[in-house]
Amino acid sequence: MEQLKLNFDTEISGVPRTYIVEVPYKNGIVATSEFCPTELLSGRVDLMAAIRGESLDKFMADCRMQLIAMSKIIEADTDLDRHIGGLMAVVMEHLSRNNKIDFGDLLIYVDCFSLLLKAADFDHEEIRLMYPRIAQTIMELYPDYINKGTNIPD
Numbered sequence: 001m002e003q004l005k006l007n008f009d010t011e012i013s014g015v016p017r018t019y020i021v022e023v024p025y026k027n028g029i030v031a032t033s034e035f036c037p038t039e040l041l042s043g044r045v046d047l048m049a050a051i052r053g054e055s056l057d058k059f060m061a062d063c064r065m066q067l068i069a070m071s072k073i074i075e076a077d078t079d080l081d082r083h084i085g086g087l088m089a090v091v092m093e094h095l096s097r098n099n100k101i102d103f104g105d106l107l108i109y110v111d112c113f114s115l116l117l118k119a120a121d122f123d124h125e126e127i128r129l130m131y132p133r134i135a136q137t138i139m140e141l142y143p144d145y146i147n148k149g150t151n152i153p154d
Helices: 056-071 079-098 103-119 124-141
Strands: 002-012 015-026 029-031 053-055
Touching (some): 002 056, 015 056, 015 103, 029 056, 053 056, 056 079, 079 124, 103 124
Antiparallel strands (some): 002 015, 029 053
16 A cells, blocks of 8 residues: 545635645545554454445535534634534435435444544544544434434444
């Protein structure tokens, strides 16, 4: 796999920002699951199965959607609040279009969120700890709207 560096330019509170997201890439697919705990996928998934991804175009669109949402947040107490607001806006937009969200799609959005945090120089360990908490919080907020499938651990 080669490593891609993707530049995303946006404006946050009137200040231009560039987020450089680095992701593994092979055969048109970006590996997005750097921060996702294997246990979140399934108690019996091996490491290779835990590596998720999506097409480069879809990944870039997902990241851009979060950044556009972040740029529209006028008041946020912290940079983290703005990132969380961007993630929640994308999840809510997905729900408004589809009325449901597959658990795997939710994790892709959280993957993008986590990679954008990394690009914003958040601590890697903090992102790893935050990832399952964010996913769990969204699941608890919208339990009737998440298609859980067979991959969600009990």
